[in-house]
Each structure stands twice: as structure tokens, then as C-alpha cells.
Amino acid sequence: MPLPHHSSSRSDAALLDILTGPAPQAAKSAFARRDAALDPLLIAAAAASGPHVTRNHYHHDFFPGVMLPQAEGAWDWTKYTGEDSSAKGARKHLAYVSRQAPRRQRLGLAEEGKENDHPREIEPLKSADNLPPASKKRRPSLASSTTPINTDVKARPKAQSHSDFIPHSNSIPQSLPPVEVKCMARTRIPTPHGPAFLHLYHNNRDSKEHLAVVIDPAQLSDSSGLSSAATPIRSRSLDAVWSENETEMDRIIRGAYVGRLSSTSKHASDPTLQTTSSSALKDAVPPPIIRIHSECFTGETIGSMRCDCGEQLDEAIRQISLPIVLPPTPQHPSEITIPGRGAIIYLRQEGRGIGLLSKIRAYNLQDMGHDTVTANLMLGHKADERGYEIAAAILRDLNLGTGSPNSVSEGVRVLTNNPDKVEALQKEGIQVAERVPMIPRSWQHRKAVADASHMSEDTDTRLADGRRGPTDDEKQAMADLGSKTVYGDDLDKYLRTKILRMGHMLPLWMEEPDVTTIY
Numbered sequence: 001m002p003l004p005h006h007s008s009s010r011s012d013a014a015l016l017d018i019l020t021g022p023a024p025q026a027a028k029s030a031f032a033r034r035d036a037a038l039d040p041l042l043i044a045a046a047a048a049s050g051p052h053v054t055r056n057h058y059h060h061d062f063f064p065g066v067m068l069p070q071a072e073g074a075w076d077w078t079k080y081t082g083e084d085s086s087a088k089g090a091r092k093h094l095a096y097v098s099r100q101a102p103r104r105q106r107l108g109l110a111e112e113g114k115e116n117d118h119p120r121e122i123e124p125l126k127s128a129d130n131l132p133p134a135s136k137k138r139r140p141s142l143a144s145s146t147t148p149i150n151t152d153v154k155a156r157p158k159a160q161s162h163s164d165f166i167p168h169s170n171s172i173p174q175s176l177p178p179v180e181v182k183c184m185a186r187t188r189i190p191t192p193h194g195p196a197f198l199h200l201y202h203n204n205r206d207s208k209e210h211l212a213v214v215i216d217p218a219q220l221s222d223s224s225g226l227s228s229a230a231t232p233i234r235s236r237s238l239d240a241v242w243s244e245n246e247t248e249m250d251r252i253i254r255g256a257y258v259g260r261l262s263s264t265s266k267h268a269s270d271p272t273l274q275t276t277s278s279s280a281l282k283d284a285v286p287p288p289i290i291r292i293h294s295e296c297f298t299g300e301t302i303g304s305m306r307c308d309c310g311e312q313l314d315e316a317i318r319q320i321s322l323p324i325v326l327p328p329t330p331q332h333p334s335e336i337t338i339p340g341r342g343a344i345i346y347l348r349q350e351g352r353g354i355g356l357l358s359k360i361r362a363y364n365l366q367d368m369g370h371d372t373v374t375a376n377l378m379l380g381h382k383a384d385e386r387g388y389e390i391a392a393a394i395l396r397d398l399n400l401g402t403g404s405p406n407s408v409s410e411g412v413r414v415l416t417n418n419p420d421k422v423e424a425l426q427k428e429g430i431q432v433a434e435r436v437p438m439i440p441r442s443w444q445h446r447k448a449v450a451d452a453s454h455m456s457e458d459t460d461t462r463l464a465d466g467r468r469g470p471t472d473d474e475k476q477a478m479a480d481l482g483s484k485t486v487y488g489d490d491l492d493k494y495l496r497t498k499i500l501r502m503g504h505m506l507p508l509w510m511e512e513p514d515v516t517t518i519y
């Protein structure tokens with residue numbers, strides 16, 4: 001059957017003629033034409049119209065097929081010798097020109113702004129389609145907060161306070177709207193430590209998809225949570241009604257359901273239902289553990305042993321999932337064990353907010369003898385460019401640590417060694433009941449081995465010699481505690497700098513005569 005002759009195909013053909021046909025005489029004087037078989041500007045335009053590329057992706061300069069000799073129209077790079085065929089013996093100088101605007105311009109950075117402090121340029125959230133009406137209760141003032149806190153901030157080294165490097169939230173330009181977050185989707189993720197529920201968030205501050213990993217047995221319960229020992233951790237924005245036309249299936253597909261989703265069980269959540277636990281055990285349940293975790297491609301994806309980020313993420317899921325033993329009470333004379341619960345807020349802040357490209361450059365500086373702080377400063381970055389306003393907004397959306405009557409708990413326990421995270425959350429009105437230290441696994445293993453065998457003489461000698469590789473006993477202990485354990489000189493240097501220059505609240509075990517005192 002002959003194809004219908006559409007006007008669009010005529011205009012396409014005309015466009016093709018203009019692009020590839022002989023240059024008309026009139027145009028010659030006005031514009032210089034580019035009639036090369038492969039016009040680099042056209043290729044650049046095609047590449048630029050591809051999927052959105054953020055500065056944290058590694059696609060810059062990617063032109064599909066150009067490097068492949070077999071690709072149609074591609075330059076055969078296997079024939080490239082570096083010699084200029086037109087000028088015998090002369091070396092061809094290929095100018096490399098970056099197509100990226102200067103970093104500040106690309107990010108729209110205010111002179112002293114942080115990575116997360118820029119208004120989102122793409123599809124900003126409208127408050128109308130975002131959150132259900134927030135509680136009228138005012139956020140508790142920090143000054144009036146009486147919650148005991150074990151942050152031990154005073155113990156931070158005086159020599160180089162980390163807060164010198166991190167701008168505080170009051171440095172955010174006044175013109176920025178308050179942070180709003182919306183949970184776009186949620187799903188169940190089985191992990192080696194038990195089930196978790198991944199929540200994906202959009203926000204009005206940056207164009208990154210930040211995440212929350214929620215661990216809470218109530219996520220699998222079909223009931224509203226009234227009967228469970230603790231109030232369930234649920235996202236207000238996810239459970240809200242998004243539109244009048246939204247069907248039950250729409251809600252379920254985006255994750256607004258209760259219980260375990262299966263072919264026979266599909267129950268959309270009911271945003272009007274009260275989810276606060278009425279259990280007598282409620283007050284005995286300790287505050288949930290939360291961790292604010294920054295993305296680290298190298299540590300989490302390729303198992304880099306330069307940092308402990310990969311193991312920290314795994315360790316956080318493990319610790320939050322640990323069962324909680326409730327002590328006996330007059331109402332419940334015997335111990336009760338309930339599953340662990342809490343959340344990890346996973347922020348897309350690669351390299352403490354400087355991005356993967358800069359972090360890779362920083363690693364090269366570190367290999368040349370500079371520490372992680374100096375390397376950042378040498379590249380024109382701050383030691384730490386992270387902000388935690390979005391993390392606090394996600395915690396508020398999950399009703400964690402807000403202190404409001406329907407809050408999951410009065411406060412939260414924060415799994416971190418970084419005092420700045422604690423301070424930042426408190427400034428945002430999150431009630432921090434306690435800081436839980438993150439002990440590097442290699443230290444935990446040494447402690448475990450020391451406890452078990454009182455340290456073999458061999459290990460004592462090894463430590464006295466300043467060597468830090470694990471013995472066979474320690475390796476066995478590592479296998480018991482989890483396989484993703486990192487150790488080595490690079491990591492030791494990194495941890496040392498975090499303690500000495502960034503104020504991280506960990507004892508400097510390398511200089512402890514007795515390693516059993518690392519706690």
C-alpha cells in the first residue's frame with residue numbers, strides 16, 4: 001500500500017535539502033555554510049538534546065558511536081596516529097574546549113551558598129499539589145527544648161572546628177522559599193538485614209531525587225497501626241490524596257498502600273485514618289534510630305576502601321533492623337522483643353556536596369599527600385558543602401522527631417559521629433534524643449577479637465609495629481559481623497582526618513595503647 005504523502009514528510013525533506021544540498025549563492029555572503037559530511041555542531045546539538053545530565057553524572061563529552069570505527073559515519077580512531085598528514089612530521093594539536101559553563105554559573109551558586117541552597121529550576125513543586133495541611137503546632141524552639149542530648153559537642157577538637165567550613169542555615173538567602181518535599185513513590189526492598197521500604201522524594205530546593213529507607217514492621221501491617229506497639233513511620237505526602245481523579249490503583253502503584261503488596265492483597269492507604277499507636281507499650285519503645293547518609297559512589301558502588309561510606313550504609317540498615325528488647329513493666333512482667341525501626345535519609349550529596357568529578361580530583365591530591373580537608377580547599381571547595389534542610393523536611397514528612405502529638409516518637413536517635421549533622425537537625429526543629437556513634441566495622445572487629453581472645457601476642461606485636469591489616473582471627477570475626485568491611489591505610493588516614501580536622505566524635509584508636517578501650 002502506498003504511504004500517504006503527509007505535509008510533515010515534505011517539510012522534513014525540505015529541511016534535509018537545506019542542510020545537505022548545495023549552498024545557494026545568496027546565502028554564501030551572509031552565512032558561512034558548513035557542508036562537512038559530519039557536522040560537529042549538529043552532533044553536539046543532538047547530544048545536548050538528550051536526557052537531562054546533571055553535573056554528578058559522568059556523561060559529559062559522550063557522543064555515542066564516535067569512538068567506534070564500525071559505527072556509520074564515525075571517524076576510524078584506530079587509524080589515528082597523532083601525525084598531521086597535511087604537514088609532514090608536524091604534530092597535530094587538538095584543542096580541548098569544555099562545553100560546560102563555569103561551575104558557579106551552572107549551579108547558580110550564590111557566592112557563599114551550599115549545594116542544596118539553590119531553587120530547583122526544573123518543575124518546581126507547587127505547594128498546592130504537595131503536602132496535606134501541616135499541623136498548626138509551632139515547631140519547638142531549641143531554647144525551650146528540654147530533651148536530654150548526648151552529643152558531646154564540647155568534646156570536639158578546638159584546633160579546627162568543622163563549623164568553620166559549613167555555612168549554617170541562617171546563611172540561606174532570604175529569597176528562597178521554605179523547603180517542601182513530596183514522596184513520589186515507595187516500594188518494598190528486601191535487604192540482607194530484613195525488609196526496608198524505599199521512598200523517593202522530590203523537593204523545591206534542588207533537582208535531585210533524595211531518598212528515605214524506612215525500616216518499620218508496621219509497613220507490612222494491614223491495619224492502620226493502632227494495634228502496633230509503636231506508631232508506624234508513614235509519609236504524609238505519599239498517603240495524601242493527590243487528585244480527585246486518583247484511583248485506588250494509582251495510589252497503590254505509587255506506593256500509598258498498607259500491608260504486604262501481592263497479587264491477592266492490594267489495600268490503598270486511607271489518609272483520613274488515624275495512625276497513632278494506642279498500645280500500652282508505646283511509651284516503652286525507644287525513639288527510632290535515624291541516619292542522614294550522603295551518597296558515595298566510590299564507597300557504596302565499587303567498594304572503595306578509601307572511605308567507610310559503603311559499610312556505614314550497610315551498618316545503618318543492620319543497626320536499625322536489630323530487634324528492640326523492651327524491659328519488663330508492671331503491665332508486662334516479662335521482656336518483650338519488637339522488630340527494630342527507623343530510617344536512613346539518603347541525600348545525593350556526593351563527595352560531601354562537591355560532586356564526583358571534584359571528589360576524584362581530590363583523591364589524586366590525597367594520593368600526593370594532602371588530607372581530605374586540604375584537598376577540597378585546594379580545589380576551591382569548602383571542606384564540606386552539605387546542607388541538611390531537605391533531610392529535616394523529609395523527617396518532618398515521615399513524622400520523625402517533630403515533637404507533634406501525632407509524631408512517631410518525641411525525638412529520634414541519630415546514628416552519626418558528625419556533630420554538624422546533629423546541630424543542623426536541631427536547628428531545623430528536629431528533636432534529637434540521643435547521638436548513637438558509628439563505630440567503624442574494622443574497629444568493632446578488633447574489639448570483638450580482643451574480647452574473644454584477649455588479643456593474641458601476634459596481634460599485639462602487629463599493632464605495636466603500626467601495621468593494621470587483620471589477622472586470620474580478625475578476618476573470621478569480620479565474616480561474622482558482615483562481609484562488607486573496609487580496612488587499610490587509606491581508610492585509617494581518612495578516619496584520622498575526620499577526627500582531627502572535622503571534629504568527628506570518635507576516639508583516635510590508632511594512638512590508644514589499649515585497643516579494647518575504643519568505645
Ligand SMILES: Nc1nc2c(ncn2[C@@H]2O[C@H](COP(=O)(O)OP(=O)(O)OP(=O)(O)O)[C@@H](O)[C@H]2O)c(=O)[nH]1
Nearest residue numbers: 294295296307349350351352359362372416417418
Ligand atoms: N570530598 C570528599 N568527599 C569524601 C571523601 N571520602 C568520602 N567522601 C564523601 O563524604 C560523604 C560521607 O561523609 P562522611 O564524612 O564519611 O560521613 P558523615 O556523613 O559526615 O559523618 P557520619 O554520619 O559520622 O558518617 C559522602 O558523600 C562521600 O562521598 C573524600 O576524601 N573527599
